[in-house]
Amino acid sequence: MNVQNTVELSKSTKAVSDWWRGGVIYQIYPRSFQDSNGDGIGDLKGITQRLDYIASLGVDAIWISPFFKSPMKDFGYDVSDYRDVDPMFGSLEDFREMLDRAHDKGLKVMIDLVLSHTSDQHPWFGESRASRDNPKSDWYVWADPKPDGTPPNNWLSIFGGSAWQWDPRRLQYYLHNFLTSQPDLNFHSPDVQDALLDVARFWLDMGVDGFRLDTINFYFHDKQLRDNPALPIEARNASIAPAVNPYNHQDHLYSKSQPENITFLERLRALTDEFEGRACLGEVGDAQRGLEIMGEYTSGDKRMHMCYAFEFLEKRALTATYAKQVFDQLQAKAGDAWPCWAFSNHDVQRHASRWGLDDAAIRQHTVLMMCLRGSACLYQGEELGLHEADVPFEMLQDPYGIEFWPEFKGRDGCRTPMVWAAQDEQSGFSTGEPWLPVSAAQSEKAVDRLEADRQSMLHHYRRAIALRRAHPALASGVQSEMRQVGSVLMFQRENASESVFCAFNLGAEAKRVDLPEGNWRVLGQDLGGVDGEGSVTLRPAQFCLMVRDEG
Template sequence: MAVETGRVDDANWWRGAVIYQVYPRSFQDTNGDGIGDLKGITERLPHIASLGVDAIWLSPFFTSPMADMGYDVSDYCNVDPMFGALADFDVMMAEAHRLGLKVIIDQVISHTSDKHPWFIESRTSRSNGRADWYVWADPKPDGTAPNNWLSIFGGPGWEWDGVRKQYYMHNFLTSQPDLNFHNPDVQAAVLDTVRFWLDRGVDGFRLDTANYYFHDKQLRDNPPILYDAETGGLESDTNPYSMQNHLYDKSQPENIDFLKRLRALLDSYDNRATVGEIGDGPRSLTTLAIYTSGNDKLHMCYTFDLLGPAFSAGFIRRVVSTFQDTVTNGWVCWAFSNHDVVRHVTRFAETPEERERVAKLSISVLATLRGSICLYQGEELGLTEAELAFEDLTDPYGIRFWPAFKGRDGCRTPMPWDAEQDHAGFTTAGRSWLPVPPEHAAAAVDTQEHDPQSVLNHYRATLAFRKAHPPLFDGDLTFVDTHNHDLLVFIREKDNERLLFAFNLTREPQDFALPTTMKSCLPIAMPGFEVAVEEGVVKLAGLDAFCARV
């Protein structure tokens, strides 16, 4: 029987949707090689559907040398044998649709692998048919790189090629050359790969690094980033990339017309959607506004604003208010965790004892904000960041910046299903591609399944609560001014329903005096929280939440 997940056949299903991110390498292994696969995803889809989400987002499963765990694609229209075959993808998608789940797949089109046939041909000469498909440039007279652009993965953003006697641009690894989107043939080829998956029935795309497609044709140097007025320091000194103001190597105005072409392609199919990843530093929300406005570019985007260490009422209010002031008719997708950042329970919890409470409060906050939301596999179990030894690392970013930065492997460890089995039921292999920490095994799905107070069942109840109240899909959000800046208080409103939410993100009890116009509000049971109202004052314990109909 299909699981009812809401507006499945609605063209606006994505607006207010809950999207569950699956990292295929770490979800479920079915062939005993220690690596997750598509058949494993199919096997575990009922778990995802039981959460009450609307869609799944699959991180890359395409043919790849795996230098960057699949974000270095060598064939956009095939499945890497590590994960199975196209037939396995079709079976997985059919089962997801049977369960009422949409399927969103990653599209990594700003760059390819250096093993992609396009690049192999491009580097053979300056006159071949794809010579201008990548960003090539001559060296300066002294032999150095064309400009000062840097790679996110460390070092220059240029690599010398001895055959062409030119540099090629790479925002990431040297084995991930950037495509030249100024070439219309490149745009057409990329759109053909998108069409391939649309014809196969996918419901949408998560667009990796969606503001990285175009570069400045003049190859102008990026200026240094300004010092922070409050701290007197740089945004980060772990990675020199953050020391530049990236005016010219990404977020170029030409990107707008390409996004319109992409949207027109999706609009020629029924009920398809895009969610773009925007990494643009302090300009991220401005870029998001441009990319999602007008209903002719991306459907929605997410930024890294809530993927940092801050979890306070003032910070969340500032981010959301800035979004609402900046983005007039676009749409945002909020998230606290994904495959690139430290898990949010580790970022937000101050002590091990409060991790479960933080996990529950986090999803309650996320589920009541205005926008769509992304959940990352394992957060429904309250998983923390795994502590791994250097010899266990596979992430090139972590290996490059160790020990100042431990990389992304700690949030990519296998999903724990059965606490009593080896590798927590993820694989029957003697060794999994990343180890399963004992504390993750203890939080496995089977140990939480029948505990009504577990984080897992709190997620289910919270997402059911979200579905039961239409304002939480796409209703307006208005912040309520309070004299207590430690409280996050807002109203969600649509049609005739107005809901008041108050969150105490501190560890100390806090009082919230209801405004005179709300004294007669009707408290609503919010999953996991029981808050008392005494003579018009809401009594919130530390890490607590309150909801009322006003």
């Protein structure tokens, strides 16, 4: 299937209400995508300029990281006005233009709603901290100190230190699961829930196609403020926070993932369902119960449409053993959950570097993602085969990296500017000095160079996405139980009209595997897969896709 056909197929599915089921979503980090005015920071007009490129990938939707008004202490994830665009990104009119243009090209637009917390510059917080008896006094999580003046419990911030910050105005502590400048909203207040649902309605009325919901399991806290228990060393998992962060020492039973969250998610889903074809994608941040929570939050048709956990965003390599383990756990804990898989995003080291992949392995992993049951998120630049950029300490912007340097270098390495034209100033990202340095190593894989090579990584991504679109069994069919033969991962995807057999050698040695019974023909030869009769030998990083020939 060529690129034009892929784009036309995208347009033809625009009105389908369940477009998200098996859809491919392209994440844009707006600060680093395309700068249109030369100030070194990407913006909404820059996204509009690049919509033809995005549509050419064949994806269903774009997810845009926050562009709301913000003091930018956490680069937009600290919102000071939910209903307006920060001037560095443009204006509401720029957003409307981008939204209309994207829809004209058959692209859905999802925006990143950060509901668990605001900036300390938000007017809500300014009023809440003014006194203990004002109308918004309970809109944030306030608590008295212990008798000795220390915080009310042992909860920790993901960004380091206590999750409580003393406020001299109220003579109380306020909760912040992230930076001290990101106070947590109190979802136990019905007024807070109503205000946030009004925010969602504002953007739905404008025409957005859905939301990526940041830290969706952090909305509620335990009203009794009970201490989190300690985790034994063998149970600690660094998928949510880096290993050097003591956040991993606790089992966060009470600071997040509370049962009351379900009711709010059902309210949010009911609102979303008032609008045709909208969808909610939740981010589940939990190192111990991520898959279980994903199942709870996507169960039935009254909660979230889909969620993603961190199983494939952590340091652990995607081996056949681990992939089977994840899917076995998902089936056991949440068989009807609808996952959304991602290998890279704006918060983790790019997977090409994190897993030490060469180009052949990157290509294989791309096809694997397009074959897994669930939806898929691609992160800008992933389609170029980009590795993590090296950002020296003196140029770091990320407070997370600055706090834990050098053992953890933060998130700037995956947030450096997109590379569009290898020979242009700042690789085509900006005519000014960029907010993060453009990576010279990444520039070697700029879009213009890869466009000219039909065998490049960019064209491979297009073919892989087109394959998924051409075979509904891969997008939304059922998935058999995964099987593992040594380093080879095997499974089948089926719907009423076809059955697709998938095998991936994720190891370092060649392995011969038997094909299922039946007549099979090779699928996706232009992706580099191999054929076989009865059995097939897969070299490292090879894969085999076959469709059952019912004739």
